Every structure is written in C-alpha cells, then in structure tokens.
Amino acid sequence: MAARILIVEDSTLVTDAYKVLFEESGYEVSSARTVSEAIEAGLKVPIDLMLLDLRLPDGSGIEVLEALRKDGRLPRATLAMTGDNDAASRRSCLEAGCADVLVKPVPIRDLLRQIERLLA
Amino acid sequence: MSMTDSPGSAGLRERLSALEAQREEAQRTIDELKSRDALKTQFLSNISHDLRTPLAAIITHAEILREGMLGDLNPRQRDSVSGIVNGGQQLIDMIDEILTYVRSASDQVGLIRTEFRITEVVDQVRLLNGALAAKKRLTIERLNGDDLPPVYADRDKLKHVLGNLIGNAIKFTQDGGRIWISLSRRGPDCDELLVEVGDTGRGIAKDHYDLVFREFAQVDSSPSRPHHGTGLGLAIARKLVELHAGRIWVESELGKGSRFFFTLPLNPRRD
Numbered sequence: 001m002a003a004r005i006l007i008v009e010d011s012t013l014v015t016d017a018y019k020v021l022f023e024e025s026g027y028e029v030s031s032a033r034t035v036s037e038a039i040e041a042g043l044k045v046p047i048d049l050m051l052l053d054l055r056l057p058d059g060s061g062i063e064v065l066e067a068l069r070k071d072g073r074l075p076r077a078t079l080a081m082t083g084d085n086d087a088a089s090r091r092s093c094l095e096a097g098c099a100d101v102l103v104k105p106v107p108i109r110d111l112l113r114q115i116e117r118l119l120a
Numbered sequence: 121m122s123m124t125d126s127p128g129s130a131g132l133r134e135r136l137s138a139l140e141a142q143r144e145e146a147q148r149t150i151d152e153l154k155s156r157d158a159l160k161t162q163f164l165s166n167i168s169h170d171l172r173t174p175l176a177a178i179i180t181h182a183e184i185l186r187e188g189m190l191g192d193l194n195p196r197q198r199d200s201v202s203g204i205v206n207g208g209q210q211l212i213d214m215i216d217e218i219l220t221y222v223r224s225a226s227d228q229v230g231l232i233r234t235e236f237r238i239t240e241v242v243d244q245v246r247l248l249n250g251a252l253a254a255k256k257r258l259t260i261e262r263l264n265g266d267d268l269p270p271v272y273a274d275r276d277k278l279k280h281v282l283g284n285l286i287g288n289a290i291k292f293t294q295d296g297g298r299i300w301i302s303l304s305r306r307g308p309d310c311d312e313l314l315v316e317v318g319d320t321g322r323g324i325a326k327d328h329y330d331l332v333f334r335e336f337a338q339v340d341s342s343p344s345r346p347h348h349g350t351g352l353g354l355a356i357a358r359k360l361v362e363l364h365a366g367r368i369w370v371e372s373e374l375g376k377g378s379r380f381f382f383t384l385p386l387n388p389r390r391d
Binding site for chain 1 (some may be wrong): 169172173174175176177179180181183184187189190208212232276
C-alpha cells in the first residue's frame with residue numbers, strides 16, 4: 001500500500017505543487033489548510049509523513065504536533081517547512097519532534113530523497 | 121529688587137520654556153520616526169514572507185517539469201523550464217537578503233557563538249561558490265590560515281559575510297581572473313583576526329569606498345547596469361561584522377581589483 005502524506009499548508013498554490021510531486025512519486029496525498037483541519041485529518045487516518053507549514057491562519061504548526069501527540073496519533077515522521085530560516089523557530093520545531101526543518105522552496109530531489117529515507 | 125523679578129530672569133524663564141517646548145517637539149518627532157520605522161520593518165518582513173509562497177509554488181512546479189516527472193521534455197523545453205527555476209531561485213535569494221537586512225537593521229539579530237576554525241568556513245564557502253566561479257574560469261584560493269587559533273563567533277553569520285564578499289568578487293571579476301582569501305593575526309597583542317577577500321576584478325573608485333557599504337547603494341544604479349541585486353549585501357555584511365565588534369573596509373584600484381578586509385576579535389568576552 002502506498003505511504004500516506006499529509007500536506008499542512010495554507011497556500012493552495014504550494015499544496016497543489018506538492019500534490020503533483022507526491023502523487024507522481026506514488027504516494028497517497030491529503031491536505032489541510034489550518035491547525036484544526038490538520039488535527040482532524042491526523043486523527044482520522046494514520047499518517048506516514050506530515051509536511052507541516054509553521055505559519056497557519058489559526059495558529060502555529062507546532063500546535064498540530066502537540067495535539068496529535070496527546071492522542072498518540074503522531075505521524076511516523078514530520079518535516080516542518082518554513083518561509084525563513086530563523087534559528088529560534090528551527091530549534092522549537094526539532095524540540096517538538098520534527099525530523100527536520102526545511103526552508104521553502106525545498107529542491108524537489110532533496111525533498112523526495114529525505115521522505116524516502118524517513119519512511120524506509 | 122530680587123533676582124526673580126529682574127527683567128533678565130524673566131527673559132531666561134521664557135528662553136527655558138521655549139527650549140523645553142523644542143525638546144518636547146523633538147522627542148515627539150523621534151517617537152513618530154521610530155514607530156514609522158517599526159512599521160516599515162514589519163511591512164518588509166511580511167511582504168518578503170508573502171512573496172516566497174507563490175514563488176515556492178512556481179519553482180516546485182517548474183522543477184517537476186524539468187525533472188521529466190510529467191513526461192519527457194526536449195532540450196529546448198528543458199532549457200526554458202530551467203530558466204523559470206533559476207529566475208525564481210534568484211528572486212528567492214533577493215527576498216532572503218531583504219529579510220536578513222530587515223532583521224539586522226531592527227536589531228533582531230543576536231549572535232549564536234561557538235568555537236570553530238575560520239578556515240573550515242572559508243573552505244565551505246569556496247566549495248559552495250566553486251561551480252559559479254568555474255563558469256567564469258575564476259580561481260578561488262585560500263592562501264594561508266592553517267596555523268590560526270579557533271574563533272569564537274557566529275558561524276552562520278560569518279559564512280554569510282564571506283559568501284557575500286566572495287559572491288561579489290565572482291560577480292565583478294572578468295573571466296579568467298583570480299580571487300583569494302588571506303587570513304592573518306594583527307593588533308599589538310595579535311588579538312584580532314584579519315580576513316582579506318581579494319580579486320582581480322574591475323575595482324571601485326576611492327570616492328565610492330563608503331558608498332558600497334550603504335543600504336540600497338550600488339555604484340552603478342542605472343537600469344542598464346550589468347549586475348542586478350538588492351544593493352543590501354555589503355550593508356548586511358557590515359552589520360554582521362559590527363555585531364561581532366569587528367570592522368569592514370575596502371581598498372581598491374580601478375581596473376586592477378579590490379581587496380575587502382574585515383576584522384574579528386580573537387578573544388571576545390564569553391558571557
């Protein structure tokens with residue numbers, strides 16, 4: 001069965017681009033635009049990998065991780081995405097359990113390689 | 121007649137209250153300028169962030185096409201799509217530069233100091249710029265520095281400064297030229313590290329030495345100028361060096377090349 005990726009990102013432009021990328025690479029993809037949508041999606045089905053934007057309209061991406069952890073429904077791996085490479089937000093993401101913090105736009109080869117490694 | 125009643129003291133009181141009114145007026149202007157500056161900083165920071173998002177989508181879509189994930193492209197189609205990726209990436213780099221500048225200008229930048237060898241960072245930046253330099257058949261050499269003690273500084277910020285100086289050297293040096301990095305100790309107690317980034321490029325006129333470190337300043341700012349950029353690179357480099365209590369300057373000769381220097385205290389206070 002294909003691994004399941006959840007894209008949490010408020011820009012549909014970015015989500016659409018990643019959807020094409022992951023679907024073409026053989027993953028099953030779903031998406032959420034807000035913290036609350038992401039929590040709902042994460043609780044509904046087990047997620048293998050979550051691609052998590054940190055700046056969401058109703059809060060921070062970290063809140064999604066905290067909520068899913070509380071319910072024991074954390075994805076197998078989470079990659080955070082941010083618009084700027086600021087050291088403080090990077091640290092807080094890693095502390096919250098993200099495997100890595102990527103700066104948008106992530107070169108697609110690097111992204112696919114990293115996902116493959118995390119799901120191996 | 122007492123002092124308070126003298127005509128002279130009445131004049132003095134008047135003068136004092138006029139001065140006080142002027143001081144208050146000046147303070148109001150300062151407060152207003154500060155709040156406008158904060159607003160401008162916030163605006164630039166937001167707009168930089170918002171520009172990245174659609175650009176990220178454009179670059180990702182173009183990369184998907186370039187990699188042939190949606191079908192094979194012929195060479196001309198691939199070149200064209202590569203142009204979209206490269207142009208987008210250039211815009212991202214410029215936005216990053218604006219963001220870094222906005223942060224350093226509003227004193228949001230703190231130093232995260234660790235101990236490391238400056239030669240490692242220099243070699244890393246040389247490596248990162250290798251492909252770009254090779255395109256113009258430029259050599260980037262590190263002349264010395266293996267015997268230097270480690271520095272206690274912010275590695276990423278120094279990498280940024282060196283990246284900027286070497287990037288400029290590549291940009292402004294003609295094909296086949298030479299770029300070098302020389303590292304030495306200086307000062308009466310040898311307690312300062314001196315970093316030199318030199319090139320055999322087109323050089324800078326003496327009356328432009330200060331201008332190049334100013335925000336949004338480019339020696340040639342005409343629309344037809346051959347090199348585009350935000351004009352923030354060296355202003356950022358200056359701020360980052362000054363955050364380390366160092367200094368940055370340039371010595372140059374038109375047509376012969378430029379040598380950019382910056383210093384770093386070797387034994388900064390460890391809090």
